[in-house]
Amino acid sequence: MPRPACRPSGAAAWSAARGGRPAMSDDTPLLVTREGPVVRATMNRPARRNALSEAMGAAWDALLADLARDQSARVLVIAGAAGHFCAGLDLTEVASDESPEAKLARQQARNRRTGQRFADISALPQVVIAAVEGSCHAGGLGFCCSADIAFAAATARFAAPEVRRGLVPAQILPWLARRTGRTAATRLVLEAAVIEAAEAARIGLVHQVLPDAAALEAQVQATIAAVLEGAPGALAETKGLLAALGPISPDGYAEAGAAAFARTASSEEAAEGIAAFKAKRKPRWAA
Template identity: 70%
Template sequence: MSEEQPLLVRREGPVVRAAMNRPHRRNAMSAAMMAAMDGLLDELEADRAAARVLVLEGAGGHFCAGLDLGEVAETPGDEQAKLAAQVARNAATGARFARIAALPQVVVARVQGGAFAGGLGFVCAADVALCDATARFSAPEVRRGLVAAQILPWVVRRTGRAAAQRMVLQANVLDAAAAARIGLVHEALPDAAALDAAVAALVADLLRGAPGAVAETKALLAALGPVAPEGYAAAGADAFARCAVGEAKEGIAAFQEKRPPAWEVG
């Protein structure tokens, strides 16, 4: 069952493939899935010799629908406990994106289907992102009463501030071609076969680089400037938590009940 193995990891020589594996939930990020992801990152941070490329993908034709809103809605405890849990969850999400970007390996996002919210964060934290024509991208948080707190710096880094600003405020869905136009992905391929071929060609090229030089190059890219100013991660986690215990109650309920939220006009 996918819930028993929410992250499928296989090694193909120097290439590690990690597939988010909750297709019945469009690979939404559960606590168990993220614990498995953090364990993989621990391994990769310590494995600079054997592992050289990480391909991040999703099972069942989906990439990742973002945070599992069912888990957000079911956070136990009183308001203060819920607030603390939301702060911790969002801070961990931001730290996870930073760890992915800082890996000594080259990270490739292979995207099919939806890459929404936190899923979009994974795409933008990767070094290279490729998709096929089924791919859809969105930062829908404001429509759920939440904020795109920890994905925002990564989307800005990938697309530039103007495009990111429109994405997180309008919260609409971009198709593969639109995502490629704004630089959200590096290339959009016509179908799954073409995507697989492009990923294989990319990985082959990446493996031609010396692993030490690749890691040093990534470190130099990071040294060009932080993805967000000091204090942003904590402020983002706090903002997410306030929304999660406030407007998101109505937003998540409306999403689950497939109805417009109370604040929607028109």
């Protein structure tokens, strides 16, 4: 039998991630647990609303590489610790004292990896379910939209705030457009406003809104049960057929998006936008 994709940390670890402060979150930015064929990946940086750090990204990449080879895993559930899903990129890792050339190269490489990560999630043979509570912003939308099925609690809030930070939504944009359609995605990324769960469901960003965390988990469990009724090979082939209906973006988009993100992340606008965000004030261009 193929080896498991990940080592389960036990029910107690999963319970901590769902309901409170997980232990050693700095050491475990992605908490992975497993019950039989069901793998749960919980983004585990609650003090930062589970913002995506370099360490969390590396943990994601390792998990996805394992799952791509694991024929015994059948479902992946993506969630966030302590009542939030993912607030997007950790902006403290965008600002730096590097030379402009070094910063440009680092941000381009990071954004390229981000885009590939969402593609890898979508391409998994397992059925991927996103369970969203609280903040689902920026890169968090990429995790939500690259999942096959997405559910949200009524507490969930969604936003693509990049332009308000002097950045661009480079690698989430194709996934948003595929999930919601280009018109709704356009408004979301240009207004950059926060929308509530009901509006997210109306535009197709999530498939269903549940009243609270308990109801959200009950729906996830019901969907897992339904998926496990399907044949593993047939489900994987069906996902392949869905992918064959058309590419997520044109050839060259991922590289162009990474370059655009790197340029903006290295700009004076980004420096001002990130500083304003940290200071909880409006940036100069909005004053």
